[in-house]
Amino acid sequence: MSADMKTRAPRGGMLVDGLAQVGDCGLFLLNMLGAIPRSLRHLREISRQIWFVGAMSLVIIMISGLFVGMVLALQLYYTLSIFGGTAALGTVVALSLYRELGPVITALLFAGRAGTAMTAEIGLMRATDQLAAMEMMAVDPIAFVATPRFLAGVIAMPLLANVFSLLGLLGAHLVGVTWLGVDNGTFWSNMTSNVDVWKDIVNGTWKALAFGVVVSLIAVFQGYTAPPTSEGVAYATTRTVVFASIVVLALDFVMTAFLM
Amino acid sequence: MPIEAVADALVEVRDLTTLLSGKAVFDGLSLDIPRGKVTAVMGPSGTGKTTLLKHITGQMRPDRGTLRVDGQNVPTLGREALYALRERIGYLFQNSALLTDYDVFENVAFPLRQHARLPEVLLRNIVLTKLQAVGLRGAARLMPSELSGGMARRVALARAIVFDPMLILYDEPFVGLDPIALNQVLKLIRTLNRTLGITSILVAHEFAAVRQVADLVHLIANGRCVASGTPEQLARGESDWTRQFFGGEADGPVPFQYPAGDYATALGFTGAAA
Amino acid sequence: MNPRRSFAAGTGLFILLGFAALAYLATQTSSVANFSSGPTYDVVAQFDNVGSLKDRAPVKVAGVRVGSVKSIQLDNQSMEAKVTLAIDTRYNDIPDDSFAKIMTSGLLGDQFVALSPGGSPDVLKNGSRIINTQSAMQLEDLIGKFLVGGSSPAKASSAGAAGGKSGG
Ligand SMILES: Nc1ncnc2c1ncn2[C@@H]1O[C@H](COP(=O)(O)OP(=O)(O)OP(=O)(O)O)[C@@H](O)[C@H]1O
Ligand SMILES: [Mg+2]
Numbered sequence: 001m002s003a004d005m006k007t008r009a010p011r012g013g014m015l016v017d018g019l020a021q022v023g024d025c026g027l028f029l030l031n032m033l034g035a036i037p038r039s040l041r042h043l044r045e046i047s048r049q050i051w052f053v054g055a056m057s058l059v060i061i062m063i064s065g066l067f068v069g070m071v072l073a074l075q076l077y078y079t080l081s082i083f084g085g086t087a088a089l090g091t092v093v094a095l096s097l098y099r100e101l102g103p104v105i106t107a108l109l110f111a112g113r114a115g116t117a118m119t120a121e122i123g124l125m126r127a128t129d130q131l132a133a134m135e136m137m138a139v140d141p142i143a144f145v146a147t148p149r150f151l152a153g154v155i156a157m158p159l160l161a162n163v164f165s166l167l168g169l170l171g172a173h174l175v176g177v178t179w180l181g182v183d184n185g186t187f188w189s190n191m192t193s194n195v196d197v198w199k200d201i202v203n204g205t206w207k208a209l210a211f212g213v214v215v216s217l218i219a220v221f222q223g224y225t226a227p228p229t230s231e232g233v234a235y236a237t238t239r240t241v242v243f244a245s246i247v248v249l250a251l252d253f254v255m256t257a258f259l260m
Numbered sequence: 261m262p263i264e265a266v267a268d269a270l271v272e273v274r275d276l277t278t279l280l281s282g283k284a285v286f287d288g289l290s291l292d293i294p295r296g297k298v299t300a301v302m303g304p305s306g307t308g309k310t311t312l313l314k315h316i317t318g319q320m321r322p323d324r325g326t327l328r329v330d331g332q333n334v335p336t337l338g339r340e341a342l343y344a345l346r347e348r349i350g351y352l353f354q355n356s357a358l359l360t361d362y363d364v365f366e367n368v369a370f371p372l373r374q375h376a377r378l379p380e381v382l383l384r385n386i387v388l389t390k391l392q393a394v395g396l397r398g399a400a401r402l403m404p405s406e407l408s409g410g411m412a413r414r415v416a417l418a419r420a421i422v423f424d425p426m427l428i429l430y431d432e433p434f435v436g437l438d439p440i441a442l443n444q445v446l447k448l449i450r451t452l453n454r455t456l457g458i459t460s461i462l463v464a465h466e467f468a469a470v471r472q473v474a475d476l477v478h479l480i481a482n483g484r485c486v487a488s489g490t491p492e493q494l495a496r497g498e499s500d501w502t503r504q505f506f507g508g509e510a511d512g513p514v515p516f517q518y519p520a521g522d523y524a525t526a527l528g529f530t531g532a533a534a
Numbered sequence: 535m536n537p538r539r540s541f542a543a544g545t546g547l548f549i550l551l552g553f554a555a556l557a558y559l560a561t562q563t564s565s566v567a568n569f570s571s572g573p574t575y576d577v578v579a580q581f582d583n584v585g586s587l588k589d590r591a592p593v594k595v596a597g598v599r600v601g602s603v604k605s606i607q608l609d610n611q612s613m614e615a616k617v618t619l620a621i622d623t624r625y626n627d628i629p630d631d632s633f634a635k636i637m638t639s640g641l642l643g644d645q646f647v648a649l650s651p652g653g654s655p656d657v658l659k660n661g662s663r664i665i666n667t668q669s670a671m672q673l674e675d676l677i678g679k680f681l682v683g684g685s686s687p688a689k690a691s692s693a694g695a696a697g698g699k700s701g702g
């Protein structure tokens with residue numbers, strides 16, 4: 001079961017190779033989903049992974065959110081002041097964060113911070129026979145290693161994206177209201193009358209959830225199928241960042257076009 | 261070499277044939293592991309001793325042949341049955357394979373936590389007993405990265421025996437142990453076997469150590485079992501195989517060289533010049 | 535010293551923080567924040583044209599929020615928009631001859647209903663009707679009227695409920 005996953009026979013052209021990877025990845029996802037009932041027995045492991053994947057990413061997410069919000073306020077204030085519409089600063093910042101920047105930037109940072117860690121960790125576990133040892137102890141590595149990390153990523157991403165947006169709003173308020181002098185009441189009331197919970201906040205959260213699924217899937221898959229060598233793990237880690245970023249941005253376009 | 265069938269075999273290997281990357285690692289291997297005994301499997305490096313253990317635990321499947329463990333034909337087992345079987349087998353990996361996320365205590369506790377719902381006090385006692393047996397009770401809270409190779413091996417040993425399995429597979433348990441630890445491990449293997457009746461398969465190169473614990477030795481080479489018997493019988497060196505292997509000679513029926521082309525040609529000499 | 539505990543606690547805290555962020559964004563920065571939670575009473579006002587007024591838009595007196603738009607329906611008899619306003623019971627002293635006007639906050643902002651208090655001794659109660667209303671300003675109408683050179687924009691749009699649909 002794991003043997004056919006870890007060694008991919010070299011195939012024809014790059015396109016065929018790529019398609020085969022996508023297919024393997026899809027099968028792997030099915031495997032992980034199938035293992036969910038069994039991994040629910042390892043709740044403690046899932047919670048540990050949420051800690052590593054989510055809580056340990058908080059600092060980078062919060063700092064980035066703050067700065068993105070601050071620069072957003074600066075740029076949008078400039079643009080809006082051309083039209084005399086600085087009253088809409090709160091609205092524009094909030095909508096950009098909730099609908100777009102929160103989920104996307106969080107996903108990219110998440111791929112770099114948590115995704116690479118997952119890939120490298122699982123790859124090294126394979127290389128040092130830890131996965132084989134688990135199989136020998138009658139513990140399914142998919143249920144114990146892969147699925148908990150995947151679930152942790154899926155759970156953590158939307159939460160992180162919301163924290164990012166919140167800090168971004170704070171940063172924008174700091175710059176827009178405290179520094180640039182937009183009226184505090186206007187900032188909030190304009191925002192509250194234009195931001196819709198379902199259309200903007202909930203849909204943004206869905207987006208973040210979808211990104212959590214693809215980033216975690218790619219990270220875990222790359223780790224699980226990495227050749228058990230230092231070089232293999234290094235390449236797999238790089239691929240996680242590259243593939244995850246591309247897929248997140250492409251999926252973002254698709255979801256925005258069809259869902260929002 | 262004829263195999264006299266053992267009356268009560270826990271592991272029964274018949275006509276095992278396995279190809280790895282086109283090379284036949286096993287070529288009709290047949291052997292028996294008697295129940296309640298310590299059986300050593302010896303053979304030159306790269307003959308497939310580790311591979312044999314992986315077959316026994318179902319991590320690898322042979323191309324042909326049967327392999328029964330306690331009556332069940334391992335290659336045909338489904339996931340559930342295989343996992344149920346593995347819960348009754350302890351395995352000491354050649355490279356320890358400790359879980360680097362957990363400290364020593366949790367590594368040893370891992371199989372218990374996964375398969376048995378034990379009260380924390382009882383679990384603690386079991387784990388500490390096993391750690392005491394390998395002389396590492398004081399290291400319970402160290403992380404695997406803080407252990408020496410020999411210590412890691414002893415922790416892995418404690419983990420393999422924590423469940424008091426019916427069968428333990430030791431893949432080179434003596435490598436990297438100082439004489440004191442080696443003696444302790446030898447004593448442990450013997451105790452586990454004599455007092456609990458745990459069947460043991462021991463893969464090792466140290467004949468001196470094997471002699472002290474093994475009831476039976478299988479020598480495998482070239483994908484077959486070339487000699488079997490008590491350590492004393494083999495040490496007498498009645499066949500070419502045993503004479504060469506235990507005498508440590510490079511030339512003989514057991515090839516020291518991995519199969520390769522002509523040496524002189526590979527070095528760039530023409531036949532005449534060499 | 536139990537490392538498993540601290541992981542679980544940290545994880546719990548993290549999840550709590552994430553949901554707190556979501557809850558804050560959802561309730562404090564979106565239109566949900568405009569829901570008045572206290573008891574309200576309903577007042578009806580009819581307009582020729584509500585423009586882009588939406589449900590839950592604020593109702594303000596002197597710029598202070600006193601309630602929100604509860605529903606917007608078409609009145610089948612008069613063919614006018616019937617707007618139900620939910621007003622906080624705290625504000626129970628609004629004269630019943632007050633003037634309701636649909637206005638826009640800023641140039642880009644949303645529309646809201648502004649009440650200009652009249653001088654009547656009677657006050658608006660649940661089920662009351664506001665007689666004096668002024669529709670949303672339609673930029674297109676203004677421009678059209680201006681081009682045709684007819685009546686002044688202020689006069690054209692000041693038709694109350696009575697002047698309603700006579701032109702069309
Ligand atoms: N995954 C694999 N793919 C191809 N060949 C393999 C694979 N694993 C092992 N082999 C080959 O199988 C043979 C047996 O390997 P194995 O690890 O079982 O040897 P061993 O007897 O345990 O040796 P040692 O005493 O050095 O541990 C070797 O020749 C090795 O090259
Ligand atoms: Mg080996």
